[in-house]
Amino acid sequence: MKKYTFLNLKGKQFEKKDKNENIEMNKKISNFIRKAQERAKLGKCYCCGKENVQICNSHSVPKFILKNIESSGKLLTPNTILNIIFDKSEKGINEAGIFKVICRECDSKIFQEYEKIENWVENLNSKLLGQIAMKNYLKNISKRLVEIELYKGIEEKIGKNDFIDMKKINSKLDLDEYKEDFRKAKRIVDKNWENEYYIIFYKKLEYKVPVAFQESISLVCDIEGNIINNIHNLDEKYKLEDIHICIYPLKNESIILVFVTNKNMRYKSFIKQFKKKTDEEKLEILNCIMFMYAEDIFFSKKVEKIICDNNEIIELSKKTSDILAIEEMTFNEHKNALMNQYDLNISKKVLNLLSRDYAINDSDFKLNI
Numbered sequence: 001m002k003k004y005t006f007l008n009l010k011g012k013q014f015e016k017k018d019k020n021e022n023i024e025m026n027k028k029i030s031n032f033i034r035k036a037q038e039r040a041k042l043g044k045c046y047c048c049g050k051e052n053v054q055i056c057n058s059h060s061v062p063k064f065i066l067k068n069i070e071s072s073g074k075l076l077t078p079n080t081i082l083n084i085i086f087d088k089s090e091k092g093i094n095e096a097g098i099f100k101v102i103c104r105e106c107d108s109k110i111f112q113e114y115e116k117i118e119n120w121v122e123n124l125n126s127k128l129l130g131q132i133a134m135k136n137y138l139k140n141i142s143k144r145l146v147e148i149e150l151y152k153g154i155e156e157k158i159g160k161n162d163f164i165d166m167k168k169i170n171s172k173l174d175l176d177e178y179k180e181d182f183r184k185a186k187r188i189v190d191k192n193w194e195n196e197y198y199i200i201f202y203k204k205l206e207y208k209v210p211v212a213f214q215e216s217i218s219l220v221c222d223i224e225g226n227i228i229n230n231i232h233n234l235d236e237k238y239k240l241e242d243i244h245i246c247i248y249p250l251k252n253e254s255i256i257l258v259f260v261t262n263k264n265m266r267y268k269s270f271i272k273q274f275k276k277k278t279d280e281e282k283l284e285i286l287n288c289i290m291f292m293y294a295e296d297i298f299f300s301k302k303v304e305k306i307i308c309d310n311n312e313i314i315e316l317s318k319k320t321s322d323i324l325a326i327e328e329m330t331f332n333e334h335k336n337a338l339m340n341q342y343d344l345n346i347s348k349k350v351l352n353l354l355s356r357d358y359a360i361n362d363s364d365f366k367l368n369i
Contacts, residue, residue: 060097
């Protein structure tokens with residue numbers, strides 16, 4: 001199962017240091033991460049298995065989507081809100097949501113349907129959904145490979161540590177699960193099987209939202225607070241089930257897509273509750289989930305002040321970030337914290353970037369508020 005670390009994420013921020021100290025620390029940490037990324041390289045394409053091929057830069061969110069909200073080629077990351085000293089608050093399109101595990105040939109061949117915007121409107125079939133799932137799991141695989149090397153690097157510096165050991169084990173379990181999830185999605189695409197996914201929500205909005213997002217997420221609770229994925233179940237045979245969420249700003253409109261595999265039975269209660277909501281309420285809930293769970297979100301620079309000045313968004317964004325977690329908690333403390341952390345009923349209180357109120361216009365940006 002994908003394990004969650006028992007950490008206190010609430011209200012923890014790094015102590016402000018001298019500017020020169022921050023620059024020096026930033027250099028050291030960036031170098032440490034680069035070394036981990038080098039060690040995490042597979043030496044072959046994860047999809048086709050060919051060695052000595054050029055591994056390309058794959059985007060977690062399609063590049064043609066990111067272009068619709070860029071300003072001078074730049075996008076904002078969640079670090080605009082979190083302000084972690086060694087992470088970037090702004091990224092160029094070519095480095096936004098990048099991971100490197102497959103060759104250029106596989107990247108262009110496997111995701112053909114996925115990269116054609118007309119298919120998002122006219123041909124939303126299992127093959128397209130399978131390609132989205134494949135991309136999500138490839139990104140997760142890449143991330144876990146790097147994480148494992150980071151923890152090994154920390155051990156080399158500080159020696160054996162029970163906490164780091166736990167993190168390594170959890171990342172390895174995650175990695176194995178993501179590999180299996182990828183194989184299942186790839187099989188659906190290769191065999192061109194139909195009716196393998198259930199679309200919970202599909203909506204074309206007649207305005208452009210200021211955010212782009214695509215991830216697989218293991219929801220902890222449904223809308224009424226019932227457990228979907230029991231993250232306290234330490235049995236290695238217990239598997240967390242994912243939901244896939246896509247938020248795609250287009251030229252003058254947006255597409256919102258939510259789906260699961262037909263075999264993910266734990267989402268039945270969530271689906272039933274979600275279906276009863278109005279479209280406005282559904283967008284509020286998805287917006288809340290995005291900030292509550294996600295790591296790779298990209299914002300238009302046109303909403304920078306709005307998101308940075310909003311306390312609810314700041315608090316939700318802190319909850320998603322392991323790197324802010326510097327105080328360990330007991331199991332029971334963590335359990336009680338989770339009951340509040342994943343409460344979707346706060347969605348109405350959170351500034352909803354998917355609302356028409358925050359639509360953006362390329363030619364003359366004016367918030368519709």
